[in-house]
Structures are given as C-alpha cells and as structure tokens.
Amino acid sequence: MGYLRNQLATVVVSAFAAxxxxxxFVLPPILNFFMLVVVIVTWFLAVMCWIVQxxxxxxxxxxxxxxxxEKKSSASLxxxxxxxxxSLDELTKFKESFTVELxxxxxxxxxxxxxxxxxxxxxxxxxxQVQIEALKVExxxxxxxxxxxxxxxRK
Numbered sequence: 001m002g003y004l005r006n007q008l009a010t011v012v013v014s015a016f017a018a019x020x021x022x023x024x025f026v027l028p029p030i031l032n033f034f035m036l037v038v039v040i041v042t043w044f045l046a047v048m049c050w051i052v053q054x055x056x057x058x059x060x061x062x063x064x065x066x067x068x069x070e071k072k073s074s075a076s077l078x079x080x081x082x083x084x085x086x087s088l089d090e091l092t093k094f095k096e097s098f099t100v101e102l103x104x105x106x107x108x109x110x111x112x113x114x115x116x117x118x119x120x121x122x123x124x125x126x127x128x129q130v131q132i133e134a135l136k137v138e139x140x141x142x143x144x145x146x147x148x149x150x151x152x153x154r155k
Contacts, residue, residue: 006057010049017042 004011020042024035 007050007053010046010053013042013049014046017046 017039020035020039024032024039027035
C-alpha cells in the first residue's frame, strides 16, 4: 500500500502547515497578515492532498473490484494490429513502378544539372563581358588622357 497508506504527502504538508501555524504566534505582529495567508494556503494544500489521495484510493479499489487493470487494456491494443499479405506478382509490379519513377527522377535531375551548368557558363560569360567592358572604358580613358597630353605639348 505504501508509506502511511499512501498519505505521506498529506502528512508532510500537514506537518509543515502545523509548523507555520506555530510560527504565526512566535513571529512579530508586523508579519501576522503574511503568516495568516501562508498558513491558510498550506492547510488548503494539506486538505487537497488528503482529498486527492482518497479519490485515488477509491478509484483503484473500484477498478480492482470490477476486474479492470491497465495491463489488460494495453494488451488488447497490441492485438489489434493489421497485417496484409502481398503476393510476389504485386511486389514485382510495385518494384517496376518504383523503378520507372526512379528513372524519371534521375532524368529530371540530369536535366536540372544541365540547366545549372548552362547557367554557370552564362554567368562566366557575363563576367568576361563585364571585364571586357571595363577594359574598353579604361582604354577610352587612356586615349582621352593621351589626347590631352598631346594638346598640352602643342601649346
């Protein structure tokens, strides 16, 4: 049944409530309101522990009288599994359909890989074009500077 007929929590909380009740009379009067609230709350907890344990004891006693047990209910759940047998022909059909789907996926992946490589090539080409344009701009700037130097030397 357990320690103190499963009322150990009730006894411990009740002992703490009794201790706090005694402290109410020892502590200074300025703490009376605070201690009054604490004492009421702990006695309420003690009563709740007692009520809950009585309800638990009643429900266990009631279920044992009628032959109910948690083990029986869990055993019935395990036996309700569903099994289905599959023939070899069905398995080969499944295998073939999965193989076809797998091949389609592989083809899609190859197409996507091709697209990715094309995009990478286009990016490289664009980078090259940007570099060419930058070189053209620099060459134009150098021509302008050279023209300015020629005109300044003539004067």
